[in-house]
Amino acid sequence: MSYIKKPKISHPGLPRNAIGLTLRDYEGSMSTLCAGCGHDSVSAAIIQAYFDLSIEPHRVAKISGIGCSSKTPTYFLGGAHGFNSVHGRMPSIATGANAANREMQYIGVSGDGDSLSIGLGQFGHAIRRNINMMYVIENNGVYGLTKGQFSASADVGSTAKKGEANPYQPIDPVSMAISLGCSFVARGFSGDKEHLVPLLKAAITHPGFALLDVISPCVTFNDHEGSTKSYEFMRENERATVYADFIPNHEEITASSEPGGLETITMHDGSRIRLRRVAQDYDPGNRAQAFSHVEECSRAGEIATGLLYLDTGVAEMHELAGTTEDSLSSLDYSRLNPGNEALAKLQQRWR
Amino acid sequence: MSDQVNDFVVKIANVNGTGSASANGMLMKSIFRMGIPVVGKNFFPSNIQGLPTWYEIRISKQGYLSRSGNVDMMIAMNAQTYIDDVAEISPGGYLLYDSTWPRKDLETARDDINIIGIPLSGMCNEAFEAARAKVLMKNVAYVGALVALLDIDMEVVTNLLKETFATKQHLMDANMQAIKMGYDYATENFECPLPIRLEHMDETSGHVLIDGNTAAGLGAVYAGATVASWYPITPSTSLIDGFTTYCKALRKDPETGKNLYCIVQAEDELAAIGMVLGASWNGARAFTATSGPGISLMSEFLGLAYFAEIPAVLFDVQRVGPSTGMPTRTQQGDILASAYASHGDTRHVLLFPADPKECFEMAATAFDLAERLQTPVIVLSDLDIGMNDWMIPELKWDEDYVPDRGKVYTEDQLKEMDVFHRYVDVDGDAIPYRTLPGVHPTGAYFVRGSGHNRFGGYTEKSDEYKDVLDRLRRKSDTAGQIAPAPLIDGSGDTDWAIISIGSCDGAIVEARDRLREAGIELDYMRIRAFPFNQDVADFIDRYERVFVIEQNRDAQLRQLLISDLELDSKQLSPMLSYDGMPVSCSFIVDNIQEEISRNKAA
Numbered sequence: 015m016s017y018i019k020k021p022k023i024s025h026p027g028l029p030r031n032a033i034g035l036t037l038r039d040y041e042g043s044m045s046t047l048c049a050g051c052g053h054d055s056v057s058a059a060i061i062q063a064y065f066d067l068s069i070e071p072h073r074v075a076k077i078s079g080i081g082c083s084s085k086t087p088t089y090f091l092g093g094a095h096g097f098n099s100v101h102g103r104m105p106s107i108a109t110g111a112n113a114a115n116r117e118m119q120y121i122g123v124s125g126d127g128d129s130l131s132i133g134l135g136q137f138g139h140a141i142r143r144n145i146n147m148m149y150v151i152e153n154n155g156v157y158g159l160t161k162g163q164f165s166a167s168a169d170v171g172s173t174a175k176k177g178e179a180n181p182y183q184p185i186d187p188v189s190m191a192i193s194l195g196c197s198f199v200a201r202g203f204s205g206d207k208e209h210l211v212p213l214l215k216a217a218i219t220h221p222g223f224a225l226l227d228v229i230s231p232c233v234t235f236n237d238h239e240g241s242t243k244s245y246e247f248m249r250e251n252e253r254a255t256v257y258a259d260f261i262p263n264h265e266e267i268t269a270s271s272e273p274g275g276l277e278t279i280t281m282h283d284g285s286r287i288r289l290r291r292v293a294q295d296y297d298p299g300n301r302a303q304a305f306s307h308v309e310e311c312s313r314a315g316e317i318a319t320g321l322l323y324l325d326t327g328v329a330e331m332h333e334l335a336g337t338t339e340d341s342l343s344s345l346d347y348s349r350l351n352p353g354n355e356a357l358a359k360l361q362q363r364w365r
Numbered sequence: 366m367s368d369q370v371n372d373f374v375v376k377i378a379n380v381n382g383t384g385s386a387s388a389n390g391m392l393m394k395s396i397f398r399m400g401i402p403v404v405g406k407n408f409f410p411s412n413i414q415g416l417p418t419w420y421e422i423r424i425s426k427q428g429y430l431s432r433s434g435n436v437d438m439m440i441a442m443n444a445q446t447y448i449d450d451v452a453e454i455s456p457g458g459y460l461l462y463d464s465t466w467p468r469k470d471l472e473t474a475r476d477d478i479n480i481i482g483i484p485l486s487g488m489c490n491e492a493f494e495a496a497r498a499k500v501l502m503k504n505v506a507y508v509g510a511l512v513a514l515l516d517i518d519m520e521v522v523t524n525l526l527k528e529t530f531a532t533k534q535h536l537m538d539a540n541m542q543a544i545k546m547g548y549d550y551a552t553e554n555f556e557c558p559l560p561i562r563l564e565h566m567d568e569t570s571g572h573v574l575i576d577g578n579t580a581a582g583l584g585a586v587y588a589g590a591t592v593a594s595w596y597p598i599t600p601s602t603s604l605i606d607g608f609t610t611y612c613k614a615l616r617k618d619p620e621t622g623k624n625l626y627c628i629v630q631a632e633d634e635l636a637a638i639g640m641v642l643g644a645s646w647n648g649a650r651a652f653t654a655t656s657g658p659g660i661s662l663m664s665e666f667l668g669l670a671y672f673a674e675i676p677a678v679l680f681d682v683q684r685v686g687p688s689t690g691m692p693t694r695t696q697q698g699d700i701l702a703s704a705y706a707s708h709g710d711t712r713h714v715l716l717f718p719a720d721p722k723e724c725f726e727m728a729a730t731a732f733d734l735a736e737r738l739q740t741p742v743i744v745l746s747d748l749d750i751g752m753n754d755w756m757i758p759e760l761k762w763d764e765d766y767v768p769d770r771g772k773v774y775t776e777d778q779l780k781e782m783d784v785f786h787r788y789v790d791v792d793g794d795a796i797p798y799r800t801l802p803g804v805h806p807t808g809a810y811f812v813r814g815s816g817h818n819r820f821g822g823y824t825e826k827s828d829e830y831k832d833v834l835d836r837l838r839r840k841s842d843t844a845g846q847i848a849p850a851p852l853i854d855g856s857g858d859t860d861w862a863i864i865s866i867g868s869c870d871g872a873i874v875e876a877r878d879r880l881r882e883a884g885i886e887l888d889y890m891r892i893r894a895f896p897f898n899q900d901v902a903d904f905i906d907r908y909e910r911v912f913v914i915e916q917n918r919d920a921q922l923r924q925l926l927i928s929d930l931e932l933d934s935k936q937l938s939p940m941l942s943y944d945g946m947p948v949s950c951s952f953i954v955d956n957i958q959e960e961i962s963r964n965k966a967a
Binding site: 094138332 | 397398572573574575583586587589591592594611614615616618621623624625626627628629631632633635636637638639640641642643644645646647648649651665666669759760761762764766767768800801802803804805806808809810811812813814815823
């Protein structure tokens, strides 16, 4: 049960990050998900990513909607504030939180039901505003908590546990995000932590809306033969494109860590994302190519993964709005009150 | 007929989209600047161009703010509505119409009114070149005629035009020409001024003309709101327009020029309230403005905010329901929907402003209460207050005002603490302490709409859940104690009394004066908040009969009083006006007098 806290015991020899914290400091409560759930692997990758980036947990806000995926923020970053909101509405809570305080880090965790059915509108509009946040969809093609209904991301022909095939076109969050002009679009697989952690780190650091769709199999309702969101299907049909390695701004790129043919993108804080191409001629800065690549993979029955599209030149919400650099929630009232004199002057026009 | 000085109603029937609003505004402001109390009511369609629209200006030397129920002069500028408009004129009143196309049927329709025909279109078609000017200037020309007919001070009108068109000389010239045309025609063809006429007074100094939405938006600026999220909906849109305007004017960082606010036009009302909750949770004063359909959509989130104890301020500028209803007509129909918005046991704090002044002042009250009580506060304004121009005393801001941010542990306090528990009633007032994200690790907790215990942990244990729910009920009692008390006026020894809320106030004040002249005294209590405070129950107990006057069909305030104070329904008699028009003074006078005769007969 999710109120069971893990005992806070850590081995004195555990490695510490740049701010002196161990991996244990980034953990949360014990997971109550099914054993083997892909979501638990995603939580573990999130823990690793924030640890690696040496971000203070309490400077992160974790926000989610409703569903199995939305339960997971309790399982990582116990030292961070969390907000488990209502079904499909995580983006609006994240937008408001970000509006109030632009100095914090925001992670939104959602699922395919939460983001692609009930919350499709808010998902699209958070992208449109380019909210500075990481948006993780733990995508398993199925409703878990209500016991196995198809979700909007289920592929045509993918079968449910009892055998019936899904007849409807899937909604793919990745191609949708690319078409909406999302500034960072990536897809990972919960069973591939090695590649998922760097994608998470790049998404966290991206100065805008970073969508990370993670195929995260549901071991109870959607991991059988005939499912296109199973561990086995993913292992056979994943088509990696461009992997991202994250390099913190204090680390120098040495010749040995940058083999030829790689491209490095510098983020606003000086940190860099190093792109490692699997497909030689793939350019993640080319929106049309990104879109057609995802489509081609889909037609071939493959799942395109990796950092699929990146545009660091898009202004995020506060830049577009011209908001002050300080967080609005920290402003003293003396800076907000125009005073009685201004009020008197203002009223001249109403006489 | 004896002269009716500074006490009559002029109603103007226009076609919407023809520029009549600015002419009518100019007319009203000119009268206001002559020192005569005035109030304007705009009855407009849910449409951009071509449908009937009316503007009713009440000139009242006593300063009454409601509709009198009479129309002493009708300016009929819309042939579509001629028949109804003529029928509405009070006996002895005046019809002014565009006689470019003379209408015998109108002129002979009634023998108890006076006809003033002025060829407004003809004059303007001849005088102006551009097609748009021909349409616009017709309106200015009838203002010119009224300057003569009602004896409006020409100097006041001229100065107003000069201010309005300070940088546009050609518009100034055209407007002056149209004014003069109307004026000259009236003086040459009619005996000016008419018995209904104006005289300078000194009753408007220290006052302003302002609508409630503008006042509320400005109030939110002064209250220190930094985040607003909203979805366009009539009649609340102009509240956010007001907030935006005054933020732009008054809320820039003097050094960087950057905004000390963030306004987000959301994709719908669900997102709008979600953003408000996200921002409030994160420590900003955040609000939204909406109307009935928005409250329906926001209900799920309002339940979350109630249960998870997140402050939020909502302005509901009520319009006619149910469903889309009549979006440009007024009603007080969201009382019950707002009080109990959302599933499960919820009770929300409501505030009921009566005029633009209270819209301005209650903005700060709403934020203070929302943060003190850690719960949503819904300010129930309505279209009549929100979108009409009211004469109110000039707004003042208390320079000593300090926002009540409620019980929030600071970083220093958290440093000294070993552990923080979100929902423990430390002080015994049922209000727990909260922490803001990002301040200190000790303050971190998990907000959830699912069952939680007093420590903030997830629970499905009955006693732990019930413990939190019972405290929330006690918190509602605290709300009743600290929310604005009702305003009571009267001797305390009448048999009958009136209870009401919000925009009914103007009509009730005037009705009580008129009834007093007829020897009928009624005490009056205006409720300003829900949960009700003890004064409300005490007041009701003192009278043999209490009329609850409100603007909805189902007597929603009365229902709320009966259920919440556990009253016998016989103690409260409903008096309901719900046709979409602001309640008039005569509606109340007539109904009370009818009750009296019924009472005598019984």
